[in-house]
Amino acid sequence: FSDTESALSEAIASNGMMTLGDINQAGALSATGLELDGAHSYFVGNPSAGKTFFEATPAIGSVIPVQMHVWADTDGAVYVSYFDPAPRFAAVDPTLAEGGQMMATAASMIAAMATGNADATTATITGADQVSDWIVVDSPMGFDDTLAGLREMVADNGMMVLGELDEAGAMKATGLELEGSYSLFVGNPSAGKLFFEQTPAIGAVIPIRVQVWADDDGTYVGYFDPAPLFTAVDPTLAEGGQTMAEALTMMMSALG
16 A cells, blocks of 8 residues: 555656645544555646646636545555546536546556556446536635635534645645635545445545635535445445435535
């Protein structure tokens, strides 16, 4: 597992990208008594290249940087997994479809270099364009208040923020000033323990990414429906994915 993590870091750098954040799910779950051989997500991108996408729409922060998940199963086999960013780019903005394909190619190359295996196993996700529904909620508040309100809703629903990405901050270093783009990774280690006991591959989905962004027209909250993503990772987790989807819907209703 550690060797694969190191190889992934080298592959990311070799492809002109960088790690812009990470979430150590195995570390978080150790507090619940669950000891995994490994489950760690890395968020991969390049702010200079990503600037073009954020100039088109800050909503692309729901997709980039791209999450690449490293995990080990009980037999000691180690994997790198991720959801194809191409259909996600197109779901956020059809004009970014070509850029999404470029990111998909880069992610494939990185995974192949990190694992020494160019063959990928693909789990098909049901839904339009093979991507789970991208859900967007208009906020009646400004960016800062929406982000603060989302944090409150997370806590009120028995969850917590297990990771954060300040996409607007990363873009500022490129000279691009956004009104706001920030992602929270939402979950509950005690509840998530059940999913990770089934398969540590679920770390490609949880904690769930929820993005807040602002443009000239207003402030929004967006996320990809976790239900089909759970099913894509492991069909036996379909019910858990639906439960997570319902929890997010409740939070969004309260936020609005």
